[in-house]
Amino acid sequence: xxxxxxxxxxxxxxxxxxxxxxxxxxxxxxxxxxxxxxxxxxxxxxxxxxxxxxxxxxxxxxxxxxxxxxxxxxxxxxxxxxxxxxxxxxxxxxxxxxxxxxxxxxxxxxxxxxxxxxxxxxxxxxxxxxxxxxxxxxxxxxx
Amino acid sequence: xxxxxxxxxxxxxxxxxxxxxxxxxxxxxxxxxxxxxxxxxxxxxxxxxxxxxxxxxxxxxxxxxxxxxxxxxxxxxxxxxxxxxxxxxxxxxxxxxxxxxxxxxxxxxxxxxxxxxxxxxxxxxxxxxxxx
Numbered sequence: 001x002x003x004x005x006x007x008x009x010x011x012x013x014x015x016x017x018x019x020x021x022x023x024x025x026x027x028x029x030x031x032x033x034x035x036x037x038x039x040x041x042x043x044x045x046x047x048x049x050x051x052x053x054x055x056x057x058x059x060x061x062x063x064x065x066x067x068x069x070x071x072x073x074x075x076x077x078x079x080x081x082x083x084x085x086x087x088x089x090x091x092x093x094x095x096x097x098x099x100x101x102x103x104x105x106x107x108x109x110x111x112x113x114x115x116x117x118x119x120x121x122x123x124x125x126x127x128x129x130x131x132x133x134x135x136x137x138x139x140x141x142x143x
Numbered sequence: 144x145x146x147x148x149x150x151x152x153x154x155x156x157x158x159x160x161x162x163x164x165x166x167x168x169x170x171x172x173x174x175x176x177x178x179x180x181x182x183x184x185x186x187x188x189x190x191x192x193x194x195x196x197x198x199x200x201x202x203x204x205x206x207x208x209x210x211x212x213x214x215x216x217x218x219x220x221x222x223x224x225x226x227x228x229x230x231x232x233x234x235x236x237x238x239x240x241x242x243x244x245x246x247x248x249x250x251x252x253x254x255x256x257x258x259x260x261x262x263x264x265x266x267x268x269x270x271x272x273x274x275x
Contacts, residue, residue, distance in 0.1 A: 005167050006166055006167055006170050009167060009170045009174050010170050010174060012174055013170075013173065013175075013176075016174070020177075049175070049177055049179070050178060051171075051175050051178050051181050053171070068167070068171055069171060069174045069175075070174045070175045070178055115177070118240075119176050119177060119240075122173050122176070122240065122244065126170045126173055126174075126247065129166075129247070129251045130166070132251075133166075133251065133254055133258075136255065136258055140258070140261065140262060140265065
């Protein structure tokens with residue numbers, strides 16, 4: 001037991017939210033990418049969070065310490081259908097003259113980004129509170 | 144063999160441990176705010192203290208490889224409670240961030256208060272030792 005666990009938990013949260021932020025950045029950057037077929041088209045990436053506590057196989061048995069917090073268990077493709085655009089002049093167009101755009105919805109991504117950044121901020125305040133409490137606890141030793 | 148000082152500070156140490164445990168659980172809830180199916184947890188201070196006081200005479204297992212003393216569990220599982228959400232969510236996650244933020248703020252203040260009590264006791268002992 002220590003405030004160290006607190007920092008680790010909040011740290012895992014920061015890490016997970018940062019991964020989510022990265023996928024959002026990737027989605028936004030690839031929003032206008034087109035491809036020659038529906039399979040090749042860019043699909044929006046979504047992270048799936050899991051609690052370390054709920055997955056015993058992810059637990060670290062080293063020194064009898066149980067890991068807690070959150071982690072990204074997988075990154076999946078959004079199942080939303082891709083956009084089909086008629087653009088016969090495009091070098092990537094198929095026989096019918098269609099290119100396939102990504103299924104990224106910019107508005108959705110913006111909302112995701114807001115949510116991720118709020119969650120990140122919450123974890124940051126946990127870290128700063130934990131640090132404050134740790135400092136105060138160490139001050140007990142002062143004469 | 145525990146000294147007089149140990150037993151003098153025991154209750155404060157336990158309280159501090161409980162507050163710390165609670166902070167840990169709430170920070171876990173905050174970290175898992177968007178984990179599907181996650182159940183928000185909290186600590187029942189009364190149950191924790193009851194268990195902790197009952198345990199002081201028994202040896203504590205600080206490592207998983209330690210053989211547990213009879214009648215003691217490695218964790219304070221009985222003291223853990225689950226939050227009942229005010230409104231259900233689609234992914235069965237019961238963390239409500241506003242509630243957790245408020246709880247965390249209060250838990251941090253509680254921890255500071257427990258620290259304050261401990262500080263007072265320590266300064267009391269110091270005064271007695273110096274004979275001022």
